[in-house]
Amino acid sequence: MTSNTRLRTAMAGALSLAFALPAAAQSPAPASSPASPPAWAQGRSEAQANSPLAPHAPRLTATPVERIPVDSIRLPEGFRAELWASGMPGARMMARGEDGTVYVGTRTIGRVYAVKEENGSRSTRVLAQRLDNPNGVAVKDGSLYVIAMNRVLRYDNIAQNPNAEPVEMTQAFALPTEAHHGWKFAAFGPDGKLYMNIGVPCNVCTFDENRHALIVRYNPDGSGREVMGHGVRNSVGFDWRPGTNVLYASNNARDWAGNDTPEDTLHRLSRPGEHHGFPYCSGAAWQDPGHTGRKCSEFPAPVALLGPHTAPLGMRFYTGTMFPEAYRGRAFVARHGSWNRDAKIGFDVVTVTLNADGSEGKVEPFLTGLLDSGANSFAGRPTDVMVMPDGSMLVSDEHNGAIYRISYGR
């Protein structure tokens, strides 16, 4: 450890201590009865009205390697975690190019990173910047698609031409302009179409159900928009079950309805265009008291409950063979971790083992150790998972701007 290292580590300690104090020192504000609360606070009970819970701050500066908590990560017997890439503040969703380059989207910092592996070592670079929440990245036929807020860019022949100027596809896709939940997860389906989420522009509200809370698909040129699922509040991760081509999507349920309700969920979109419940029904058949126009019995039940406020984001099926037999075909779900819950939950990766017909799943922990329940604090936020050709799995950690590699055996 160099003195500079010690200094930075110590500084981090001092700063985190200093900034824990204002939050702890808060006292409740005088109560009042709101006539019409703003959209983001709708449905919030009086008991929670002055809760200090707020979204966690994004860390937009690089985390030095020695402060990345890879040693805290716990995995089942035989698995190991290593730091695969770092120095990418805000690293979130991942997509892999044909040449093996891994593209990484972000939100607040507006960048898309490219991680290139050559001769056993990796280099990272900023491929695109100054974008508004470029969370969605997907690769098809040599082109990288970057989906930002109301913006779609296509980088053709990205492997041969890493500095390609993007083709502006925004008009063709004509995405809604609302910023709230306007960031996208994007992936190409087995049908060659580009799928993405259209989140709801509020916590919970009455909205156009043909325009928001959707999973949609497009032809790669932006034409042929079709709604694949309605009533999905905000899905920031989905994948197709191997061998079936059935789409499964993680979903973030609403806030301010209690520490334990409603649960976040994993949905099966077996019938295109089906309604999955929001804003009427969420989690474990939880009827929203503010939206009683439709009943839970009208909607397909989620295949798995992923815990209240856990924020399940990136989700992929394990298609490799490196992991033991029992893990093959399971869905791996990165749970970004809660903010709207007194006792923090998530900050991990869980697996979902589906039954034969894919209608129900069993949830088990996989990657843990980043949440300190005793201190109610977290050291990292798993955000996306991606299976590599060798069967290892990459896990992005937005909080540390890092990507871990999970491998088994050897």
Added chain:
Amino acid sequence: MTGLRALITGLALIAPALLLTTVSLPAQAQDAAVARGAAIVAERNCGACHGERGVSAIPSIPSLAGQQREFVTVQLVLFREGLRDVPAMQKPSEGLTDEQVEDLGAYFASLPHSPPPDRARRNVGAFNNGAALSNRLRCGVCHTPTLVGQNQVPHIAGQREDFLAATLRAYRDGVRHGSDTQMNAAVYGLTDAQLDAIAHYVSQR
């Protein structure tokens, strides 16, 4: 001699840390970050607009003294990355390293907060309207009941009224959003008069 004064301030802050060997290392490290931040402030002449001690006397320029460290850090990254469009901040944020923006956050957070010297007299009607709106919109949840902020949520109490009013309009009109979109949702659909009342109330806190 804004730059010189800031530099002297920085040296004055670092001196106790060097002398007191019993002081904890984290405190020393924090002081070192503050001192480095002070040097950057001097070099980039931040005080010319934001005030020598971070209290702005210039309309539409925010005070930064006593601001939340993490808020300053995030905003500087947004300026540097060209994501928050304020032409006057383009040059000053150019080329800052991640460590430098963290140091600047530590520096401004260390300065004592104070309302601007030209703060208007309280208009009781506007203040009460603003207080009622602030209660209804639950500003105190994220900004904390005393409106001093937390982490990435800024200290707004005693901020310049003109700056607050312009910022609230920018959020309402979707011209600006923060590290998330909560503020856009919070002030959605409010009238100019309502935003002015909130700005007056918050500036008087």
